[in-house]
Amino acid sequence: MNPLVAADSGTALSVNLNKVALLRNTRHLGIPSVLRAAELVLQAGADGITVHPRQDERHIRGSDVHELAALLRRDWPQIEYNIEGNPLHNLMDFIRSVRPHQATFVPDSVGQFTSDHGWNLPADADTLRPLIDECHALGVRVSLFMDPQPEAMAHARAVGADRVELYTESYASACGTPQEAAVRAQFAATAQAALAAGLGVNAGHDLNRDNLGAFLREVPGVLEVSIGHALIADALELGYAATIRDYQRVIRAAHAR
Numbered sequence: 001m002n003p004l005v006a007a008d009s010g011t012a013l014s015v016n017l018n019k020v021a022l023l024r025n026t027r028h029l030g031i032p033s034v035l036r037a038a039e040l041v042l043q044a045g046a047d048g049i050t051v052h053p054r055q056d057e058r059h060i061r062g063s064d065v066h067e068l069a070a071l072l073r074r075d076w077p078q079i080e081y082n083i084e085g086n087p088l089h090n091l092m093d094f095i096r097s098v099r100p101h102q103a104t105f106v107p108d109s110v111g112q113f114t115s116d117h118g119w120n121l122p123a124d125a126d127t128l129r130p131l132i133d134e135c136h137a138l139g140v141r142v143s144l145f146m147d148p149q150p151e152a153m154a155h156a157r158a159v160g161a162d163r164v165e166l167y168t169e170s171y172a173s174a175c176g177t178p179q180e181a182a183v184r185a186q187f188a189a190t191a192q193a194a195l196a197a198g199l200g201v202n203a204g205h206d207l208n209r210d211n212l213g214a215f216l217r218e219v220p221g222v223l224e225v226s227i228g229h230a231l232i233a234d235a236l237e238l239g240y241a242a243t244i245r246d247y248q249r250v251i252r253a254a255h256a257r
């Protein structure tokens with residue numbers, strides 16, 4: 001599959017392997033293996049691999065980033081490799097050495113518990129522009145992690161981003177509450193603004209098998225979802241292959257209209 005276009009289903013499923021590394025790091029035995037997890041999810045039909053190497057290496061280590069790059073280059077050259085992180089911290093070193101298909105810029109602090117907000121545009125524009133330009137010179141697509149604010153989408157395009165990744169925690173936490181429909185509509189409006197500005201739309205954070213379908217049915221043009229925490233938790237119960245098949249079933253069903 002061409003990593004530069006959406007999956008045949010309409011939305012590519014990129015599997016975030018952070019939590020496999022988190023479990024591995026609690027012993028010095030190398031299990032569970034991040035590389036083996038990548039092979040298993042790809043054999044089962046995942047469309048991409050995502051990692052978010054944090055500076056404290058609490059989960060993904062620098063060595064994982066490079067070993068995954070070598071594996072994908074050797075055995076899965078058409079599979080999209082998406083590396084997330086803060087380009088003001090450690091991300092750019094990985095982008096320069098690995099040249100993945102996509103860099104997702106995330107404005108996390110060092111030691112942050114998990115990502116919890118997007119970029120502030122246009123305030124961050126002057127900081128981001130040269131880093132986006134550098135990625136483009138390296139042949140790397142840039143996606144900006146963004147809150148669901150329609151008015152920020154034109155600014156994301158103006159600073160040179162190719163895509164935005166909509167930060168979906170507010171949607172996930174609204175699911176099952178009276179606010180669910182309104183929050184989803186906010187994401188739909190943001191995606192429409194992104195498309196109108198000429199951006200591709202990705203989405204991620206706390207997506208799962210239960211909330212993904214409704215999101216994809218209502219939010220237009222989502223090219224890629226990156227899913228880690230819930231998917232790896234599902235895989236502990238179901239195994240990698242059955243889990244990937246089920247997420248792909250949800251994605252296909254959302255697009256079968």
Ligand SMILES: CC(=O)[C@@H](O)[C@H](O)COP(=O)(O)O
Nearest residue numbers: 018052084106114115204205
């Ligand atoms: C950008 C994003 O939403 C995810 O990459 C999230 O930050 C995962 O990071 P952790 O696995 O460290 O929570």
Ligand SMILES: NCC(=O)COP(=O)(O)O
Nearest residue numbers: 016204205206226228229
């Ligand atoms: N970009 C989001 C991601 O990679 C995974 O987020 P989560 O599913 O672990 O919350």
